[in-house]
Amino acid sequence: MSEPAVRIEGVKKAFRAGGREILALDGIDLTISPGELVCLLGPSGCGKSTLLNAIAGFAPPTAGTLTANGRAVAGPGPDRGMVFQEYALFPWMTVEANVAFGLELKGEPRAAVARRVEELLRQLGLWEFKDRFPKDLSGGMRQRVAIARVLAIDPPMLLMDEPFGALDALTRRNLQDELLRLWAALGKTIVFVTHGIEEAIYLADRVVVMTYRPGRVKRVVPVALPRPRDTASPEFNALKREVAQLVMEEQARHEQAERAATAD
Ligand SMILES: Nc1ncnc2c1ncn2[C@@H]1O[C@H](COP(=O)(O)OP(=O)(O)OP(=O)(O)O)[C@@H](O)[C@H]1O
DSSP states (O other), rough: OOSSSEEEEEEEEEEEEEEEEEEEEEEEEEEEEEEEEEEEEEOOOOOOOOHHHHTSSSSSSSSSEEEETTEEEOOOTTEEEESSSOOOOTTOHHHHHHHHHHHHHTTTHHHHHHHHHHHHHTTTTOOTTOOOOOOGGHHHHHHHHHHHHHTTTOSEEEESSSSTTTTTHHHHHHHHHHHHHHHHHHEEEEEEHHHHHHHHHHOOOOEEOOOOBBBBBEEEOOOOOOOOOOOSHHHHHHHHHHHHHHHHHHHHHHHHHHHHHHHH
């Protein structure tokens, strides 16, 4: 059997805030296979970003073990490309320079960088925009650049934190389709954080529904529907109802906790 892309065992993460300890993650066990597309889903505050950041190596867990691409996670690495909701682009660089940046940092020869960047920009429909600056692009285009930038260094794994959360519905669907196309073509492992139920079911091989504080795995829901998925089909909607029920239970716990906190 091949090594899992991600292996998470007994992971806990506690934060200290205002003299109190917040247990953000508690006893997370999860294994992700190479090439799998997994969505982490749950209401705000259930620890999705904390878990993703732990896989990324930005914030080590308080307890438990975590491996990515066969190695214990000890910090960020070029094997895990991160895409954030806020387009982490350099505003002073053109689209082309933004995408080339990681390759130049690696010291790749100029001609090879130029070839790779052109290929990616064409693949993502960005070639005509190569000389623009991020501020002169729409949100959707900026997020395409962010994806191209991560793909340039060709990591086996993409970690995406609500990457399409700030986009309008139509742009969001276009980018979801684009991501699925790239994923099918490139065979990357993708861990994708969202609080969109439809988005999770549209994209994922498996949806990991998390509980609200402490964050645990509430249920792993496999999505066996063929792609492209028809969001209007009865099968899609049945799954959406099932997952919505799970998320709503956690949303209710979140609201209850907030009411209790205000009553304090
Ligand atoms: N640096 C930190 N210091 C203190 N508490 C934190 C810190 N980061 C996260 N938390 C807390 O940990 C819990 C999980 O946060 P996290 O951001 O992972 O949730 P999330 O599910 O990604 O939420 P959202 O969808 O709002 O981003 C929350 O209760 C949050 O307040």
